[in-house]
Amino acid sequence: METESCETLHPRPLVKATLRLDAESYSVEANKGSLLSEQLVSLKEQSMAILKEFITKHNVPQDVPDELLEASSSEEDDVIPEKPQIKSKKTKLT
Secondary structure: OOOOOHHHHOOOOOOEEEEEEOOEEEEEEOOOOOOHHHHHHHHHHHHHHHHHHHHHHHOOOOOOOHHHHHHHHHHHHHOOOOOOOOOOOOOOOO
16 A cells, blocks of 8 residues: 655646735745645745735834924923812711
8 A cells, every 4th residue: 555645646836826805816825845734834924024014014104203293291290180189988877
């Protein structure tokens, strides 16, 4: 009885995926490993790298002036919050 390796049985990747992020589309194909689990790990690594790049590219603040951020933080330091007065409830002993 002869056994064949997975590479001879499946010469092409078993795992493929397409990521659609906003208007952009990315095709991901496992490029490492001969076992399904190894290919899934490879696909996950590639997908996470694409997602990280997409988030980094699209998470840039839209023209936020630095002056407003500095002014709001300095104003908060000067204001001392008022503590609400708490009325205590006294119990009567009879």
